[in-house]
């Protein structure tokens with residue numbers, strides 16, 4: 456077997472071992488204790504993944520700081536390496552050098568992580584050709600990529616789907632005006648893909664109905680640091696004026712707003728008093744608005760947040776929406792909170808059609824939740840009691856951990872590899888806040 460093939464097999468085996476070991480990990484939680492103390496927020500997973508992909512747009516070295524140590528982030532490193540780039544991790548810094556890269560990604564590697572679709576834009580932008588495996592749907596919904604492809608086609612890419620691969624080719628990408636709104640609103644990674652491809656296109660691209668998420672702004676900031684000409688990121692209209700080439704850059708990733716929200720909800724659910732350091736409270740108005748309505752006290756002091764809940768909680772109705780609305784990535788955690796809140800609350804999911812996998816598992820802990828179309832009707836306030844539960848996806852696992860912390864007795868959360876994809880050392884961080892949570896490895 457040639458050396459490159461051997462290296463690929465070894466990398467795949469290492470990734471498989473890593474994940475198979477984690478598949479067996481579980482958390483044992485002894486609930487009923489209020490969380491108290493301070494917690495530090497890590498860099499944002501959903502910002503760092505497209506930023507790492509953006510490093511493919513230049514042959515020069517890019518240094519990305521505050522990269523969270525997560526399995527998804529390491530996985531993106533493997534994907535970049537499979538394309539020929541160097542990706543080195545040192546603490547929370549990842550250095551990427553994509554001096555010589557190829558446009559064909561490793562089918563199995565890319566297929567495994569949906570977020571890897573964000574290599575498509577940089578590959579077509581830099582090389583004029585890309586072959587990337589089609590990401591599948593996942594438990595939270597079908598997750599089509601039609602808008603990504605529509606956007607790249609508008610820039611002049613010819614797209615074919617064959618044998619499970621998206622093949623995109625373009626002699627020269629050309630700036631264009633395009634509309635990226637879909638049935639559920641804008642697309643976050645789709646906006647990123649088009650922005651990255653347009654950075655090296657000829658002429659001006661105007662993206663209408665662009666996603667406004669802070670992660671899109673962070674990606675735009677990184678691209679600007681690389682020499683791209685982008686304005687309007689954070690608004691529904693983004694303008695990209697193509698440049699001939701991009702250069703290396705250094706960047707610090709924004710704090711993870713979903714991790715911040717998760718700790719705030721956990722503090723509320725346990726009747727705790729938690730100071731959250733190193734966050735961006737200005738990215739979380741919608742979440743804090745609902746938490747305050749529910750009776751949670753939130754005090755801001757610069758990047759620090761103090762979240763306290765002493766009295767009785769009140770039920771709130773929530774509808775998930777694109778930014779700056781209530782984030783779908785906090786819906787499950789909020790449902791766990793409403794499950795311990797006396798009264799009826801209605802939680803409506805408008806972004807992903809089947810993001811309610813946590814409902815049946817919350818029911819094992821005693822939660823009373825009924826699903827009616829896109830809404831979950833939560834009859835809250837019944838005391839939860841610990842039980843073995845199964846994590847189905849990243850945010851569902853966070854909801855189960857929160858419910859376990861609020862429940863009486865012992866909760867065993869199986870398949871915590873889902874939570875390791877998006878929360879850096881969540882068990883350690885919770886332990887420092889006084890939680891009784893242990894990771895049981897491979898049992």
Ligand code: EPU
Nearest residue numbers: 501570598599600601602603637639641642643644806849
């Ligand atoms: N959509 C389409 N066509 C497309 C793309 C999206 O119809 O071509 C639809 C989706 O099916 C969905 C909606 O548009 O109904 C929004 O999807 P979006 O494309 O914005 O999602 P994404 O970019 O694939 C990112 C995050 C998700 C987060 C969503 C929404 C990353 C790696 N993932 O996904 O994060 O839920 O934006 O904010 O950035 C998570 O962290 O747990 C997670 C799932």
